[in-house]
Amino acid sequence: MPVSTPPTDHTAPVPTIVVVGHGMVGQRFLEALADRGLTATAGTARVVALCEEPRAAYDRVQLTSYFTGRTPDELSLAEPDFMDRHGFELRLGDPAESVDREARTVTARSGETFAYDTLVLATGSYPFVPPVPGKDAAGCFVYRTIEDLLAIEEYARTATTGAVVGGGLLGLEAAGALKGLGLDTHVVEFAPRLMPVQVDEGGGAALLRTIESMGLTVHTGVGTQEVTAGEDGAVTGMALSDGSSLATDLVVFSAGVRPRDQLARDCGLAVGPRGGVVVDEECRTSDPSVFAIGECALASDGRVYGLVAPGYEMAQTAAEVIAGRTAAFTGADLSTKLKLLGVDVASFGDAHGTAEGCLDVVYADSRTGVYKKLVIGRDGTLLGGVLVGDAEQYGTLRPMTGTVLPVAPEQLVLPAGAGGPVALGPSALPDDAVICSCHNVTKGSICEHTTLPEVKKCTKAGTGCGSCVKVIGQLLPQSQDKGLCGCFSHTRSELYEIVRTLGIASYAQLLDSHGREAARGGDGCEICKPTVGSIIASLAPTLGASGYVLDGEQAALQDTNDHFLANLQRNGSYSIVPRIPGGEITPEKLIVIGEVARDFGLYTKITGGQRIDMFGARVDQLPLIWTRLVDAGFESGHAYGKSLRTVKSCVGRTWCRYGVQDSVRMAIDLELRYRGLRSPHKLKSAVSGCARECAEARGKDFGIIATAGGWNLYVGGNGGAEPRHADLLAQDLSDAELVRLIDRFLMFYIRTADRLERTSTWLDRIEGGLGHVRDVVVHDSLGLCEELERMMADHVAGYRDEWAETINDPERLRRFVTFVNAPDAPDPSVRFVPERDQVKPDLEILAGPVLAVRTLEGTSSR
Numbered sequence: 001m002p003v004s005t006p007p008t009d010h011t012a013p014v015p016t017i018v019v020v021g022h023g024m025v026g027q028r029f030l031e032a033l034a035d036r037g038l039t040a041t042a043g044t045a046r047v048v049a050l051c052e053e054p055r056a057a058y059d060r061v062q063l064t065s066y067f068t069g070r071t072p073d074e075l076s077l078a079e080p081d082f083m084d085r086h087g088f089e090l091r092l093g094d095p096a097e098s099v100d101r102e103a104r105t106v107t108a109r110s111g112e113t114f115a116y117d118t119l120v121l122a123t124g125s126y127p128f129v130p131p132v133p134g135k136d137a138a139g140c141f142v143y144r145t146i147e148d149l150l151a152i153e154e155y156a157r158t159a160t161t162g163a164v165v166g167g168g169l170l171g172l173e174a175a176g177a178l179k180g181l182g183l184d185t186h187v188v189e190f191a192p193r194l195m196p197v198q199v200d201e202g203g204g205a206a207l208l209r210t211i212e213s214m215g216l217t218v219h220t221g222v223g224t225q226e227v228t229a230g231e232d233g234a235v236t237g238m239a240l241s242d243g244s245s246l247a248t249d250l251v252v253f254s255a256g257v258r259p260r261d262q263l264a265r266d267c268g269l270a271v272g273p274r275g276g277v278v279v280d281e282e283c284r285t286s287d288p289s290v291f292a293i294g295e296c297a298l299a300s301d302g303r304v305y306g307l308v309a310p311g312y313e314m315a316q317t318a319a320e321v322i323a324g325r326t327a328a329f330t331g332a333d334l335s336t337k338l339k340l341l342g343v344d345v346a347s348f349g350d351a352h353g354t355a356e357g358c359l360d361v362v363y364a365d366s367r368t369g370v371y372k373k374l375v376i377g378r379d380g381t382l383l384g385g386v387l388v389g390d391a392e393q394y395g396t397l398r399p400m401t402g403t404v405l406p407v408a409p410e411q412l413v414l415p416a417g418a419g420g421p422v423a424l425g426p427s428a429l430p431d432d433a434v435i436c437s438c439h440n441v442t443k444g445s446i447c448e449h450t451t452l453p454e455v456k457k458c459t460k461a462g463t464g465c466g467s468c469v470k471v472i473g474q475l476l477p478q479s480q481d482k483g484l485c486g487c488f489s490h491t492r493s494e495l496y497e498i499v500r501t502l503g504i505a506s507y508a509q510l511l512d513s514h515g516r517e518a519a520r521g522g523d524g525c526e527i528c529k530p531t532v533g534s535i536i537a538s539l540a541p542t543l544g545a546s547g548y549v550l551d552g553e554q555a556a557l558q559d560t561n562d563h564f565l566a567n568l569q570r571n572g573s574y575s576i577v578p579r580i581p582g583g584e585i586t587p588e589k590l591i592v593i594g595e596v597a598r599d600f601g602l603y604t605k606i607t608g609g610q611r612i613d614m615f616g617a618r619v620d621q622l623p624l625i626w627t628r629l630v631d632a633g634f635e636s637g638h639a640y641g642k643s644l645r646t647v648k649s650c651v652g653r654t655w656c657r658y659g660v661q662d663s664v665r666m667a668i669d670l671e672l673r674y675r676g677l678r679s680p681h682k683l684k685s686a687v688s689g690c691a692r693e694c695a696e697a698r699g700k701d702f703g704i705i706a707t708a709g710g711w712n713l714y715v716g717g718n719g720g721a722e723p724r725h726a727d728l729l730a731q732d733l734s735d736a737e738l739v740r741l742i743d744r745f746l747m748f749y750i751r752t753a754d755r756l757e758r759t760s761t762w763l764d765r766i767e768g769g770l771g772h773v774r775d776v777v778v779h780d781s782l783g784l785c786e787e788l789e790r791m792m793a794d795h796v797a798g799y800r801d802e803w804a805e806t807i808n809d810p811e812r813l814r815r816f817v818t819f820v821n822a823p824d825a826p827d828p829s830v831r832f833v834p835e836r837d838q839v840k841p842d843l844e845i846l847a848g849p850v851l852a853v854r855t856l857e858g859t860s861s862r
Contacts, residue, residue, distance in 0.1 A: 014040075017322065018106050018114050019049040020096040020263065021122035025294035025311035027057035027077045029122060030088055032319030040087025047088045048114050050106070052095035053145060056083075061308055061464070063149065064173045067180050072146050099267040101287055118289055118322055121264060121277060122315075125257035125295040125306065130165065134227030139235030140251045143174040155250060156181040162250040163187075163238055165224050167194040171254035172340040175216055178252065179341070185216050186246055188238070190223040190255075198336055198347040202364055203371045203386040210343050210369035210389060219246070227251055259296045259304050272298040281328040283318040291318045301331040308464065309333065309438045316440075333437050335401075337387075337394045343369070344391035344723075349384025349401040350375050358383055363413040365389075367691060368698060368725055372413040380404045390725065395471035396426060399433035399443070415727065426474045435471055438464025446475050484755060485527040487511060487519035492680065492755045496535050505545040507532045507557055531755045533557030534642055537678040538750055541794035547676075548805055549641075550812065564816060565802055566622055567640045569615060571841035573830050574622060576602070576614040577639035578629050579675060582649045582667035582687075583610025592632040596625055603838045609646035609684070611637060616839055618826050619818050626803045635801040638676060642756075644683045647671035648696070652689030652706070659689035661706030666735070667695075670704075670742065676799050677746065680753040680762075684719075698726045701759040702742055707731065711738045715745055716763035716770070724760040727770050730778055743792040744777035744785050751788075 017033070019026055026049060038045040051057075058075040066075065083090050094108045099119065107113045127142035129135050139159070141152050156162065162178035164171050167189030178185045187194070193204025194211070208218055223241040230236045238246045259276040270278040270286035276298030283291045294311035298304050305311065310332030320327035335348035353360055353375045361374045370389035374397075377383050382405050387394055393412060405412070426435070431444035441461035449455045455472055456462050462469045483489040488511075490498065495510070504510050510532060512520050524532075533554055540547040546554070549562055566574035578593070593612050597604045600621055602614040617625055626636075639645060649667035653659030667687040677683070686695040687704040697703025699719035705712045709732035717726030730741055753762040763770060775781035777788070806812045818827040832839035 014043060014045050015117035016046040016048065016115060017118045017120065018116040019047065019120045019122055020106065021124055021294075021296075022049045022051035022053075022057050022090065023122065023124045023294070024057055024060055024077060024308050025124070025315050026051075026122035028312045029120060029293060029315035029319055030078075030082075030086075032316050033322070034082075034086045034088075036319055036323040038319070038323060040089075041085065047086075048116075049088060049090045050094055050096045050108055050114075051090060051092050053147070054093045055146065056090060056092065058146065060144075063143075063146070064177050066146065066149050067153070067177045075146070096263060099263060099290075101267050101269075101290070104289065116289075118291070120318060120322075121285070121290065121292040121296055122294050123260040123263060123296045126260050127253060128256045128258050129253045130224060130255055132224050132226055134229055134235070135253070137227055137229040137235045137251075138233050139229075139249055140227060140253065143170055143177075143252050143254050144257075149177070152177070152250070152252065153181065156183060159183055159250040161186070161248045162252065163246060163248040164252045164254055166254035166256065167191070167218065167220065168197065168254065168256065169195065169336070169338065169340070171252075172211070174252045174254045175211075176341040178250070179214070179216060183250065186219065186248065187211075187216060188219045188222060188224055188240065188246070190221070190241075192221045194218065194220065195340075195345065198351065199345065199386050199388060200352055200373065202362060202373060203345075203347075203388045206364065206366070206369050206371035206388045207340075207343060207345060209366060211341055213369070214341055216341070257295065257306060259298070261296055264292065264296070272304070274304075276304040281317075281330055282321045283314050283329055284321070291322070293318050299329060299331065303331070305332055305334075307332075307334065307336065309440070312438060312464075313440055333398075333434065335398050335437055337391055337398075343389060344387065346387040346391040346394040346398075347385070348394065348398040349382070351384045351386050353384070355383055361409040361413060363410075363415070365415070367693065370415075370725065374409045374413060376405075376409050380409075382409070392724075395435070395468055396429070398437070399429050399435060403430075426471050435475070436461035436464065436468045438468075443475060446472055450477055452476065483516070484531060485525055487515050487522070487524050487528045489516055490514060492531055492535070493752045495532065496539075496751055499532075499535050500539055500542065503543055505536055505540075505543045507536070507553055527755070529557040530562075533562075534678050534680065538795075539791075541798035542791055547798055547800060548802060549678075550802075550806075550815070562641055564619055564622060565636065565640055565806065566617070569841070571830055571832075572827055573616045573618060573841070575639065576617055576622070576625055576629070577611060577637035578634035579637040579671070580611040580646075581671040581675075582647060582664050584649075584664055584668060589632060589634070592629065592634075596628050600625055601832070601839060603840065608648075610648050611646060613639070616830075616832060616841075618830055619816050620826060623807055623813050623816050627807045630801070630804050630807060635675070636803045638802075641678065642681055643676060643678050644671070644674045644685070646684060647674075648684075648686035648700075650687075650689050650694035652687075656689060658692055659706070660708050661689055661711065663687040663689035663695065663704075663706060666704065666711070666738075670739070673739070673796055674742075674746065676802070677750075677795055679746070679750050681756050681758045683746070683759070699723065700726060702726070702745060704738065710734050713738060713741055713745075715773070716760045718758055718760035726760075727763070729770070729774060740789065741777060744788045745773070747788040747791050748773065748777055748784070 019029060033047060040046055057077045059077055062075060094110045096106050097109050098107045105113050105115050127144050139155060142148055162183040163186040164175045165188050167187050175185050175187050193201055194207050212218055224238055225241050226239040227235060228237045235249055235251055237248055261271050261275055261277050264277040265271050272278055277285055277292035277296055279285055279292050279297045281300045283293055285292050293314040295306055313332055314329050317327045317329040337346035357378045359376050361376055363372045372387050374385045375383040382400050384401060385397060429443050433443045435441055435443050435446055439460040441459045445459050446455055446461055449458060452473060462472050482491055484492055498514055511524055537547060537549055549558055564574060569575060597614050602616045605613050607613055647667040647670045649663045652661060652663030654662055670685060684700045685702050686697040686700045688695040688697045689706045693705060697705050698714050698717050700717045703714040703717055703726050711733045712731040713729045713733060714726035715729045718724045749759055749762060831842040833842045
């Protein structure tokens, strides 16, 4: 029965609310009760939560992040003191076994019985395992809980091949986990395409191509007939419905879920013909004292919702009704955005175009794995869409569903340079547009706040899947002070122009003449010092200043890594990264690297940038190591600086039968041209010898792809935390045209970008975007090209290898000591232990003897 407003007589018995299940929806329900004052500490209700798992609610949406280092504690949804603060009683590992509706009691597995006034079922769902022979063999798993992941991780240690049954959302996440564990991975999907519920045929095809390019093998349109096992009872393979077989020694079933409604069935509650506890719009079951929420419930619209956002809405509805107020759950948005195996996938609204008379606006690029479809009504209303490979506009498009778009729909799907994309921005959304679908938070509610932490705390927007965070940031008030830091009111690009125009080659002079009044005469800060240091270094040839970053005042401006021309590692040692232009190296140079690593006991690793990193050098060893490398013809790879890192390449037409241009030669030429170029952020490049794109050029700051007619130049790519495909700037260029455009592009970026701004972010931020950049560097709309080319020519002519200059100057070598007062003494804290025939940092030395490494019970240390 509903709980009324808090009683004035706190000595009177308070109603008891028993919650069966403590997953994501169960926890959200407890939070909703607390928000409405229904807590033991308020004296308004006793709340008992029975949890089957051995740990409190955690984020199942981010479950796979466990395999990338996120701990179970970090996945937890409840604040450490949440239960105690509100007086909630949480019983871990003690699920409900039976319900006596007549007596209004719940009996837990422990045998304890709880009387209730209101019962809330939040039992969720269970993984569906197809009833095939061998499904219970050793090596068969489901993918649902942290315990499942721990078991998979342990079993995978002795496995080589894994197969996932199911190519939906969770199935592809499981496949990514198996691949991350080092297994050859297969995905078996009965439907004719991957993610059949969320994406259409075109989206599934784009997703398939991208996933197969990552090394996974996908079998669509076939089912699992049998799991075969050896004499020891362990999995050896699978028989498929098309008559083929698949050798595997680990199987993960991820073929969908079913509502956990057995408890409801056993106590006589109404259940749907295909499962799910029947509830009305208030989330009440056939018993008015019992509610059901989340994946166990069959909602009043006839759906069982398998997403967390509808479950959260149901939790809010039930809490509101239990508090004696009016609320209704009549259905929910099924929009989804997530990253599967690094691929952005999103669908919203009528994604499959089922509305009568609707039209599809489609853009597809099979080379890059990008597929975009908007479903448009006859009157121009946006009905839904599918985005694969590039879901950047999801945050704006989803809230616009049901409205007439302010621009032609094709402008929203076409890539830059082909009529789009148009950045509508959140300002185009009405106040009642739902920005956070996980917590049903509107634009109007978000705009009542001023900071992202405030929005998260007050509305919970941005705390679910996280896909709305970028849009939230755009809605919040922007600071009017665009200054670089507390020392300068100018932006980085403005300071660049001041330094260039006035010829200022000193940080102190710049601060005293153009700093904020209060900062003049001071020492500056950790933001502006390295920024100005980078500006002066990039303009050094033009200013007539020394380009060596450790000369004079410049040395005090540099970041930690630049102080010793090497990357600082976690145990206080440094890495050595010689430049290997284009990834091409002779056997003799390979031998030198091997000998240096052996003689100095360094850990070696081949990187994704086609060079060899050596780790574990002490500060005092750096000059000795680099002396041998420079003598062998190596130069600094500038892995420590905000400058060009590598120009990656495939083997091109010299060796590859598909190559149409000499990609290795071009990569070497470009890397030698732009080496040492100081910039606002690191720069990466790649050259592919054909459209097969083996060098992954479209994931770089500037990437080059060979064509039969020359070279295509792409800019603004990024493969980091926020991947972005590069945009086509110009095509079918000759060698000279290509180099000239890259010169202009890089110098214009260095001139106008903000501090620590990658080219991808810069291209999205700069007014006019790619079109403006193309006008400037291709069509010379600002008349800057001659100057940009001259500045690059100055850089090329003035380049000197920093390590060659260092080892030949005794004064410069003096800084490479651990202790100034004991220059010959090595750092005693830099120690190593053996691992896989190499070394790794001794983490016990770093942690100290009193900091024990805690592990999950029954598992080994990670």
